[in-house]
Amino acid sequence: MRGQGVSDDSGDIGHRQRLRARLLAGGGDAFQDYELLEYLLGLAIPRRDTKPLAKRLLAEFGSLPVVMAATPAELARVEGLGEGAAAAIKFVEAASLRSLRTAALDRPVLSGWQALTDYLHAAMAHRVTEEFRVIFLNNRNVMIRDESMSEGTINQAAVYPREIVKRALELGAAGMVLVHNHPSGDPQPSRDDIVMTKAIIEAGRHLALVVHDHVIVGRGGHVSMRAQGLI
Numbered sequence: 672m673r674g675q676g677v678s679d680d681s682g683d684i685g686h687r688q689r690l691r692a693r694l695l696a697g698g699g700d701a702f703q704d705y706e707l708l709e710y711l712l713g714l715a716i717p718r719r720d721t722k723p724l725a726k727r728l729l730a731e732f733g734s735l736p737v738v739m740a741a742t743p744a745e746l747a748r749v750e751g752l753g754e755g756a757a758a759a760i761k762f763v764e765a766a767s768l769r770s771l772r773t774a775a776l777d778r779p780v781l782s783g784w785q786a787l788t789d790y791l792h793a794a795m796a797h798r799v800t801e802e803f804r805v806i807f808l809n810n811r812n813v814m815i816r817d818e819s820m821s822e823g824t825i826n827q828a829a830v831y832p833r834e835i836v837k838r839a840l841e842l843g844a845a846g847m848v849l850v851h852n853h854p855s856g857d858p859q860p861s862r863d864d865i866v867m868t869k870a871i872i873e874a875g876r877h878l879a880l881v882v883h884d885h886v887i888v889g890r891g892g893h894v895s896m897r898a899q900g901l902i
Contacts, residue, residue: 704735715759724751739764740797768794776814780806780848780883787848788886788893795852795888803830803851807844808883815842830867832874839880847875849885858889865901872902 690710693701705725712721731749732738738746739760746757768790775783775790787806795802803821806814818838821829830851839847849868853859860868868885875882885896896902 705729708735708738711759711763712756715756716753724749724756727751734797736793737797739767745799772817776806776817779812780808780814782812791850791886791888792893795850796890796893798852799854801852801854803849805835805838806848806850807839807842808846808848809843810845812846812883815844830871832867832871835871836874836878836880839875840878844880846881846883847871848883850888851885852888856890858887858892858894860885860887860894860896860899860901865896868896868902 690702690706694710705722708725708728709722712724713719716724728738728746728749729735732741732745741760743757743761746752746760747754771786771790771793775786780787795804800822802819804817804819807816807818809815820835820838821831835847835849849871851864864885864887868882872882882902883897885902887894887896
């Protein structure tokens, strides 16, 4: 007989074995988000029914991508989620981003634009604060470094054109792709975005530093300022 709040270990183990068999046999497409999260949590919390916790996380954050992008501090506020389970979520996120980053950036960036935007969307679209990043490129348009230059509040991150140009010169970069996210979800550039981009272009112009694009990422997609004719 199962007491209130006590997990039946044999039932939980059998359930996880069935989830594992389904995944290995057919991949993840047939799973609901809570089932994928439930199994992941079960690896970190092996002797507990993790379905309620998985559903609680999805209710709290709204979707699986937002759960994965949540900071450890944000995850810690969810009742029942310990440090080990939070670490498991962040390890899976890190592995996913590493795979996307390698596919996007270990080749000429401008010839693999879709892979680049897939990586940027996964890395930045679900952040709750604004981040400004620069992808520094060599003269063959292959990435030298992908760096976060500024993190801010829900609607702004301080950006200093001279610091960006200085870092490009330190790295021996020939070009840059600027990137930032809009936590509001709308990737359309603001007037401030346009002014700031032009300031960075001007700061690098006399040093032969080329700004290839400025990509703005939101939950609903991304906008290329070059494609919109803004640079």
